[in-house]
Amino acid sequence: MTATTQTPSTTPRRSPHWLRLPHWKFAQRRPRGALALGLALLAVIVLATIFVPMLSPYTATAIAGKPLMAPSWLHWFGTDTAGRDVFVRTWVGGRNDLLMVVLVVLGSSIIGTLVGVVASMSSPLTDSILMRFTDALISFPGMIIVMAIALVFSGVGEIGPFPRGALPAVIAIIAINWASYTRLVRGEALSLRSRDFITAATLLGYSKSRIIARHLLPNLATTVGAYMVVDAIVAVVTIAGMPFIGAGIQPPAPEWGSLMLAGSTVLYSAWWVTVMPGLVVTVYGIALSLIADSLLAEIDGGAR
């Protein structure tokens, strides 16, 4: 009995397969180098979203020149169909997107982690109810729920740094997105619960809240953290996709998705309107996937 009930803890923990991205070989071989490069790229993007709007002679909504001017020293990313500077609009749009991503990822991870941990520590009935609800949410087409919620809250105007349409979009995405965290966290928490240190904590009479706060959550942090980075990529794609269905940040406030959508009608004659913001989104995705891969390599115990 004794020998068969334990899982050797020396076996490297494998991250769930659906948490894996197409791997960067570089990130697998040198996770710390990949983490540094990813953080550096992300820092450049974040700093640009802060300082470019402050330092640029143009504003995001004012006309800066003739429509559809090609990239030049005057307009690094050219101008759009209305003659607005695409460079400054890209970074102001990036700021809007990143603020929304931060809210989406934080909100989803907090709600999802709490529900997942509570489900794992609850009675089978409570666990079953919570998880069936979670499964139903995951299996339902997410974009339909996002559209419905975003439309219900479409009357919400500009709040603080968030332009009109941003917060309804954030609420809508969180409303469906937390469920994937719950699935991940519950599975990991159940695995941790079978470990002897949790049994020891129970035998020592520790309360459930203490076991969750001191023993479960800290051991879930790396996995949830890695998934948050992956989710930040998915979230920006979702946010950028919302203008295509009439939801999300409303014009004239810029956003990566709406910038690319606006350029799609003139893609062949004025490629820069779509391609330049697209390149920034690509660099953002590469930065986060490098960070995520390096974290996943750490979770796997550096075995790869």
Added chain:
Amino acid sequence: MSDVLLDVVDAEFRYARGMAPAASGINLQVRPGDAVGIVGESGSGKTTIGRGLVGSLLPSAGSVLVQGRRWKSVSRRDPVRRTVQMVFQDPYASLNPMLSALATVAEVFRVWDKVSADVATSRAEQVLAEVGLSGEVIRRRPALLSGGQRQRVGIARALACSPQVLVADEPTSALDVSVQANVLNLLLDLKASRGLALVLISHDLSVVDYLTDRALVMLNGEVVEQGETQTLLKNPGHEYTKTLIGSIPGTSLTTAS
């Protein structure tokens, strides 16, 4: 009042309703200072009994009484819970990877004695010193400790609760041979210095012989033989006990008989 700390009366243990019992017909009494061994091969039900003794598995029939009370009636914060603590087989899985040795032991004092962090740390240092750990090493997380050091932290965590019975489930099976003797001697020293009762679960008769006065021999979830350890070793009554004795390196069934 009876001095029996643990009283197992005709207990049967199942992991799920409808499943065959993992152990049945178990009778055992543990008094202060006792050293009881439970020996048998893998799958014989040793660990199941260990889980029943510490209250993490309730009997499906019969009873397990701790200081005269059924485990079911002992709440999370009931002082009776402190009576029995467990040392686990796998020192790698039995410690929270995120907590240092000191934090692991100090937490017990924080929870049970409701003392400040400083007092808990000070008490934890004393207990860790009792198991032979001190200095910088106690501020390390488990990943930076050797197997023997981790097992000592596990023992210290159990001791922090001031138990009267220590149930040690294969405490040396995951350790190097050179470290096993140290841990066994530590358990013997603690038994003497603290007046602990010890229940040792092991597949290794030589370990049971070294540490215990009484032993139960388990086979297929049932006790096939029990009595004084020395008597069992010298005059085994059951064929399975003879086989176990014969499997000790350096002995043979003939010499055992």
